[in-house]
Amino acid sequence: MKLEDKFAIISLNSLEVNHLSKLKRTCLNAIFACKVYLEKGLWPDKNYLKKNIDNYSEFEKSLVSELIKDNLLRKTNSIYSLDYVFEQATEDIVIYEADGAAYQKIIDEIKSHLLELESYQEKDLFLIWLLKETDLISSIFSKFESNKMDYLIELSLADKPLLAGRFSSHLVAKKTKLFNRFILSRSKNKSNNYYKGLSYIMPVFYRKKAIFIRTENRFVRKDERLEDLFQKLDERSISYKLVRDGHIPLVQIHNKYYQVVPYVINMYRFATYGSQLREVTL
Numbered sequence: 001m002k003l004e005d006k007f008a009i010i011s012l013n014s015l016e017v018n019h020l021s022k023l024k025r026t027c028l029n030a031i032f033a034c035k036v037y038l039e040k041g042l043w044p045d046k047n048y049l050k051k052n053i054d055n056y057s058e059f060e061k062s063l064v065s066e067l068i069k070d071n072l073l074r075k076t077n078s079i080y081s082l083d084y085v086f087e088q089a090t091e092d093i094v095i096y097e098a099d100g101a102a103y104q105k106i107i108d109e110i111k112s113h114l115l116e117l118e119s120y121q122e123k124d125l126f127l128i129w130l131l132k133e134t135d136l137i138s139s140i141f142s143k144f145e146s147n148k149m150d151y152l153i154e155l156s157l158a159d160k161p162l163l164a165g166r167f168s169s170h171l172v173a174k175k176t177k178l179f180n181r182f183i184l185s186r187s188k189n190k191s192n193n194y195y196k197g198l199s200y201i202m203p204v205f206y207r208k209k210a211i212f213i214r215t216e217n218r219f220v221r222k223d224e225r226l227e228d229l230f231q232k233l234d235e236r237s238i239s240y241k242l243v244r245d246g247h248i249p250l251v252q253i254h255n256k257y258y259q260v261v262p263y264v265i266n267m268y269r270f271a272t273y274g275s276q277l278r279e280v281t282l
Helices: 003-012 022-040 046-052 056-069 100-116 122-133 143-157 161-167 174-185 193-201 203-207 222-235
Strands: 073-077 094-098 210-214 240-244 250-253 256-267 270-280
Touching (some): 003 056, 003 073, 003 094, 003 100, 022 046, 022 122, 056 073, 100 122, 100 143, 122 143, 122 161, 210 222, 210 256, 222 256, 222 270, 250 270
Antiparallel strands (some): 073 094, 210 270, 250 256, 256 270
């Protein structure tokens, strides 16, 4: 499988099909950069990509058509469509979902390759650059692993100023990169008052990492909450897997992992009971 196909599988997973978001544009830039690097030996930056990608929609269409044909990518309903607070706004959202086995295999290959090396060659640094520019690195590697890689990056670039310059270039404008990072890297395990307020002002920010699924009854037991969640997923034809049971169950949806946390929200002075799905990195 070509590098651009591998990167497409892991970067487009869970992104919306019919909306060219800033994050999706960044991922498409990264996929195109893979192609350029392998075919021409060039390390393209945002200016090169701006001049050479004429139509993002056409590029995306030609890219995913082959992956869908090979059953490596499919279109499915988004889990965001189950969000009780924003249900009316999100019920028609369709996303890309990567084949689970292919997705995990690519992630495992990337991790084992980059963590086993004692120094990085240019091709390794190019891959790390793509992961950093798309912020996928934070969802693949732990903080400890990222720190180890940063040390090896610094070591590998110490006497290579030209390569260091390429590594410091960007796929997108700085403001876009900061926007993507805000979407992807904010706290996954808790919601403070700032983000609770932000969820009502700018709901798309909040919804990316925490999704509220309403239950039909009040004061429900854990097994009832899970049963209600799975029923709603089945109704939308969204595939899932119970990874771990317990007081805070863990489920896998769209190749991502979510804790199912008991949660109550107050809307219009009424308490609504259900579960909050909080994305976590394993």
